[in-house]
Amino acid sequence: MPLIILLASLAVGSKVLAQEAPTVTAGSLGTLEDAVREATALTDEERAPLLLDLQQAAQDLARAKQLRQEADSYRRAMETSTDEVERYNDLVRGMDEAPPSVEDRLGSDPDLEDIEAELDIVEARRRSLAEQRTTALAALGDRSSGDSDPQQRLAAVTAELEALQAPPAADGSLNARVSAAAQTAEQQRLEAEAEMLKLRLRATPAINAIRTAKLAWLDASLARADALLGALREAAATTRESAAARRIEETRRIAGEVDNSHPDVLALAEENISLIRDQQRLADALADARNDTAALRDLSEYIEEDYRLTQRRLEVAGLEGKLGQVMMTRLASLPDKRDIQRGTAVRNEQLADVSVNTIDTDEALRQSTRRSAYLRERFPNFEDWTRVERRVLDRLYEQRRDLLREKLEAQNALLRLLVDTNQAAAGLIEATEAYEAFLTGNLLWIRSYRFLDPAELVAQLWSLLDPAPFLSVASHWQQQLRNPATLLGLVLIALLLVNRRRILAAQQALLGVPIRPREESPRKIASGVALGVARSALLPGFLLLTAWVLASAGGDSLATEGIARGLGTAGALIFGLQLAMSVTARVGTGRRLLKWNNQKTDAVRRDLPWLSIVLPIAAGLSAFARTGWGEKSGGALAALATFTVSLAGLIYSVRLLRSGQFSGDTLGKFFLRAAALLSGAAAFMHLSGQLFAAHLYLTALGWSVAAVALTLFVMNVLQRIILIYRSRLERRQREELRAQAEAEAASDTDSERDNQLSERDIDAVASLSDAQGRLLGALRLAALATLLWFIWSPALPAITLLEDVTLWSTADPTLPEGELRPVSLATLIIAALVVTLTTLLTRHVPPLVQVLLMEYASVSAGARYAIGMLLQYVIIGVGASVSLGLIGFAWSKVQWLVAALGVGIGFGLQEIVANFISGIILLFERPIRVGDVISVSGYDGTVVNISARATVIETFEGKELLIPNKDLITGVVNNWSLTSSKLRIVIPVGVAYGSDVRKAMRILVEVARDHPAIIDDPAPVATFEDFGDNALTLWLRCYAESEFIHRWTELRTDIYERLNKAGIGIAFPQRDVHLDAAEPIPVQLVERPVVEKN
Known part of the structure; x- marks a missing residue:
């Protein structure tokens, strides 16, 4: 046509x-x-x-x-x-x-x-x-x-x-x-x-x-x-x-022209020789860095070029089988990003070392610049040397200075070159990720039925049975035994094998009997988990060690590498499934220590025995086939294996849903439905010829199951540990209250204030349950969302599209000058998640830390409060910095805003900012702490809260006053318990003239000494102060540590009773009454009524 x-x-x-x-x-x-x-x-x-x-x-x-x-x-x-x-x-x-x-x-x-x-x-x-x-x-x-x-x-x-x-x-x-x-x-x-x-x-x-x-x-x-x-x-x-x-x-x-009488000259020569060797090493490092830079750039250019060619071929030929095979080959040949990142990490360490050495070299060169001063300091008597000796010294000095200059130039050149190499590595990673995303996104829709070839399946099975990899290990067994990693693995497996019965006995002793609440402890939970890991690690450890040995001895053989990967995959799955069976056993950690629901645990465990056989075998075969036949998505063997895994996942998910144990668990039911849907979709993709997509989604599903299980298990362990701490604190506080009540009853004193304080502590502990529940729930959702995002972003193009939607660009100091970092929709979503997580951590972490300090550290209430507030400010600062940095708000960009805020603060916000800064000073310097008794602005009371703007004090009448923090810093404050909780109590007592003053003073001291709340050091003192108009004035001075109002009342009551009993009257004022006698005063006599005695 x-x-x-x-x-x-x-x-x-x-x-x-x-x-x-x-x-x-x-x-x-x-x-x-x-x-x-x-x-x-x-x-x-x-x-x-x-x-x-x-x-x-x-x-x-x-x-x-x-x-x-x-x-x-x-x-x-x-x-x-x-x-x-x-x-x-x-x-x-x-x-x-x-x-x-x-x-x-x-x-x-x-x-x-x-x-x-x-x-x-x-x-x-x-x-x-x-x-x-x-x-x-x-x-x-x-x-x-x-x-x-x-x-x-x-x-x-x-x-x-x-x-x-x-x-x-x-x-x-x-x-x-x-x-x-x-x-x-x-x-x-x-x-x-x-x-x-x-x-x-x-x-x-x-x-x-x-x-x-x-x-x-x-x-x-x-x-x-x-x-x-x-x-x-x-x-x-x-x-x-x-x-x-x-x-x-x-x-x-x-x-050599100088004899041994000048060892310092020989030392200078040795230093020059060391500088020469350093220069040679720097030259070699420069050459290696140039080679690395050239290799990275060439590889990056090749990938970009191949990327463009593949795009054009795809536009012309469309998605067809042969092009899909070519794309699979390209995907398998892409460089490993982890190797590139490891090389970047090594270069970063080299950059740090060279930077430090450059400073030392520059300092040494500065010291060597002034010849006379340097030589006089190092060789004090060199002017008395012979002409030959001085000539040798001058030549060595000049050589040292030239070597230092060359070394400094080489170090600076190496620093620049290492930076360029890291930039080339970053460009290679970016090009690799872009090409990988393109290939993956297009391979998802390519169909091929070449894996249905029976001859290929037979060839793969014969390759699996090839004894050559194991013969290669046998021929190099001496070399393998000299490998430290192999020796360590053999030792660990031997220890597990020898102590297998001991591990079982220890696990039975720990979990064989029900554990009462008082006996629960985080150490037992850790021991139970560790014993489960040790019990499950023997066979997986042997398989992983075998995989390591094969990979080390196999060289470039694809068959050996495939068997090694297959054994490693099978070992990892066996370990995970056996650990799950150990945790969910009837005498396992989940039921005994974590208090899991028995019916739900039975439903989860029911199918684990046959899954622990089917899944490792199928996954190991798939890994083996995908290594040797990567351009064909693993061929027939991988298709058969992954189809088996898909069916097993579908059956297990459906059986769990039909068990009815997850009907009330919204999150669990969601994950099970998603797993069933994805397993069924992977099985259908096998039947429709989309083998690559099936492998990709099934791999992502496997990692998702592992991530979800691990996250839920860790959060469950943390929740149980916090509940154990809460129970301990509640029991201890109840015991303290009971003992306190008994002591108060025995001493017949008022304990209302003490009870109020203890009840506040109990309320703080009781609120821990709700706080930790919300916090752990938020952390669980954040962890799952983050892990699932990284797992599924390569597999779902829709998620990758979020990174392609660029909202704006911003300068990044980590990038070369002139380059901009795009801020995508995915970055904005991550920043919003950081803000949400920061809000949750700000609300729930400080109370949790305060309660833990109450349990494990002898920290006062004020110190606990200060630590909690400072931690809250730190969380807010870090969260704000991270979220703003993600969307591109650097300090250099908001300087004008800070300047404008400074002008506003100078006029309208100065009081608010002054109160905020004063609050921070109060928390750091702690001149006033929560629980201190202070007098400020004519009010007396106890500090109960220090917020960002004001401090709340509770007066002795029960009123709560808000005092601006600025007044507490700039004003005069009397802190009665700043350096010591002791407070002096002064009680004036007036006795009638004619009373025995010495006896009265002795009674006052005895009353103070007999009171249990009055401390002995300093000792109570009674003094005779004045001859009053109506009484002899005595003063009692003593010290108490708490409840000062109650102590004043109790002491006055005891003093009155003791003085009355001793016949010493409390004086009262004498008054002269003047009657108005201008008129006659009527006088009336009243008889006293007679009381009859029985």
Whole structure:
């Protein structure tokens, strides 16, 4: 069909071109434009469209000229194609005949500087060749489609020429002349384009032949450049070693001119020799860094180039089986990102070491700059030496200074090069991730039924039974035994085997009998889990060790690597399933220590025995097949194995749902339904030929099950541990309250205030249950969301699309200068999750820490409160910093906002900020603590809360007052219990004149000493202070540690009773009563009633 269209287009085009048609030139268009502009008969509205037509005609003429030039290039390509292809072939043959060598380019004995200069030249040449190859390969592989296709475009141009009417006969009017010129210019453009397209179609084979020959020459040139680079690097290394050896020999020769009477000179020579060796190591490190940078960039360019080619092939060929096999091969050949990241980590450590050494080198160079001062400090008597000795010292000094300068330059160059290498590694990771995401996203929809070939299944089974990998291990068993990792594994397996019965006995002793609440402890939970791990690790450990040995001894054998991966996968699954069976056993950790529901645990455990056999075998076979037959998604064996895993997962999930034990568990029911759905979908994908998608989703499902199980188990353990602590605290506080009540009853004193304080502590402990439940629930959801995001993001293109939606870009100081980091929708979602998690942690972590401090540390209530508040501020600060950093709000960008806030604070917010800063000072310096008794602003009370703005004190009348924090810092505050909880109690007592003062003072001291709340040091003191108008004034001074109001009342009551009993009266004021005698005062006698006695 395309050939018919092409012939028809050629025929019509020939007919059209055969017609005689007038031509138009740029000069004639200029003349017409002048005439239009100078025409007085035309209005502006009539002149504008004519000028636009002439402008379009000029553009058509310019485009026609370009098309003719392009047509000439195609014509020249057809004429010279044979010569060009032969020229490139001759160049390739010439390269084969004369391989590159260092001697041919630099002579027989080149200097190190010449070799390094030649290295730079060849590397620049290689980069130029690589760029040319990328351009040539893109041009050769370009397969255009749509309107840009030459055949389709030629048909469209031919149709336009047919539809184009002949230019009207010029009647002399300006409008007709402009219209004819515009139509003629358009016709010329179309004719030039038609000619160009025909030549392009005819020249395509010749151009492709030239490009293919040029690509072969570029490949040969790159190979030649690589060989020359390798030879130059080897020559540079050899020359560096020779140069270092010569400099060391020269240093020793110089030092040999001085006898052993100057050991400090010999020490200087040894230091110079050490510097020479350091310089050689730095040169080697520089060469390695250059090689690493070049290799990383080449690999990154190759991946990007292959990415573009695969995209173009996919656009042309679509998703079909053969292309899918090619894409599978490409996916399997991508570099391992973990290896790249490990190399980056090693370079970061090297950067740190070189940075520190650079500082030391710079300091040493500064000290060596002033010759006289340096020599006088190190060699005090060098001026008294002989001329020969001073000459040797000068030469060594100059050599040291030159070596330090060279070392500093090399260190700075190495630092820059290591940074460039890390940037190249980051670019390689980015290119790998992009290509991997592209391949994965397209392979999900490719169908292939090649795995149904029985012959391939037989071949895979025979490969599985091949004894060669194990024979390789047997032939290298001595080498394997010298491996520390192998020896450690053997020791651990031997210990597990020898102590197997002891482990079982210890587990039975711990979990064999029910554990009462008082006997529960976090140590027992940890012991139960550890015993379960030890009991489940014997067989998995043996399999994992065997996999390690095979992988170490197998070399590059795919069969050995496949068996090693299969054994490792099977061992990991066996360990997980056996551990789950151990935890869910009737005498397991879950039932005995974590108090799991028996019915739900039985439902979970019911199918684990047969799953522990089926899943490891199937997963191990799948890993083996996918290693050796990765381009076929593992072939028939992997398809059969993963289909078995899919059915097992579907059966297990459905049986758990039908058990009815998860009907009230929303989260558990959701995960089980998702697992059943994904397992069934994976099984269906096997039947529909989407083997790659089935493997990908099934792998993600397996990791998701492991992540969910581990997260729920860890959160359950944490919840149980916190409940144990809560129960301990509640029991201890109840016992303390009971003992306190008994003591108060025995001493017959009031204990209302003590009870209130203890009840507050009990309320704090009781609130721990709700707080830890909300906190653990939030942590569980956050952990599951994060893990599932990372597990499923490579498998679900919809999740990856969130990272492709760029909202804005921001500068990142970790990136090279000028590069911007995109802030995607996924980044915004992560920032919102960080804010949510920060809010939950701010609310629930500080109370939890305070209660734990109450249990494990002898920390006062004020200190616990201060620690909780500071922790809250730290969590808020870290969460705000992380979330703002994710969305690109760096400090440099918000400086103007901080400045504006500073102006606002100076006017309207100064009081709020002053109170906030004062609150932080109170928490750090702790001049006032929760529980302190203070006097401020005329109020007395106990501090009960220190918030960000104000401090709450509770007066002795039970009122709560809010005191701004600023007043507590800038004002006068009397803290009665700042350095000590002791408070002096002063009670004045007035006794009547004539009383025995010494006896009264003795009674006061005895009352204080007999009271249990009054401390003995300092001892109570009674003093005789004054002769009052109505009484003899005595003062009692003593100290108490708490409940001062109650102590005042109790002491006054005891004093009154003791004085009355001793016959000492409490004085009262004497008053003179003056009666108004202006009138007679009536007097009446009243008889006392007589009381009869029985």
